Amino acid sequence: MSADAATFRITDVSIGYPGRPVIDRLSLAPLPLASMTTLVGPNAAGKSTLLRGVAGLLPARGDVRLGNLTLSGATRGAWARRVGFMPQSLPAGARLLALEAVVAALAASPPEDGPPLSQPALRARAMATLERLGVGGLALEPLDALSGGQRQLVALAQAIVRRPAALLLDEPTSALDLRHQEQVMRVARDLAASGVIVVVVLHDLALAARWGNHMVVLNQGKLAAEGPPDEVLTPALLAEVYGVDARVELCSAGRLQIMVDGVIDRAASPSGGMRRPLRPC
Known part of the structure; x- marks a missing residue:
């Protein structure tokens, strides 16, 4: 990524639902390349709404940009290639196999550079991503047969298989046991160390302080504090x-x-x- 694409900026942003504003003119310090930001706050603070708006899944007013690419000026596909998003859970009743779900996520936003990936290449990259998360053995299992924690790991695989420049994770550890929590957070930190801008919504403040190098605290849709965890908390x-x-x-x-x-x-x-x-x- 070039130097001019090395920050993720959220400036004067408002996000909400019809008749119910949630985020009100929020501005954050620029999130630099290779950073891991933990987004915390009480229930209904606006954490998930902020992530969904920044991911382009909810209408957002204001300036959201990754380097020279702006949310308002990009197509949905172009933004999805650069900004990955993992929701709190996958939709219920999905009939796809775990591997098919990850392949579909990659095929929906193919790489910008080079020729389209062949079907074998898509499957190989999807399989490698599942194995990285320790769930390669679930590749041929239907999504609706997986536990909540297993589905969460497949959702993370869908988000990272595209190799985005910025990755938004909405409570990625909420359905996981301690071992898988550690595994997921290590993957997120490794991605940040490799140059990805990672933003993670967490409820566990100790977990957020341990893994993030920058913390943002929301309260009632507004910024309450941001900075290094040991200064914020x-x-x-x-x-x-x-x-x-x-x-x-x-x-x-x-x-x-x-x-x-x-x-x-x-x-x-x-x-x-x-x-x-x-x-x-």
């Missing part, structure tokens, strides 16, 4: 955004851990809420 921010009394400490391995001691009852006091007593660990 503070007791004050957790109280303001999540409504909890919490401590942010380092574990023995030097990773950030969040310990919640209680909730803040904002209705009890107009001056900021009543904190419930702390309980020892």
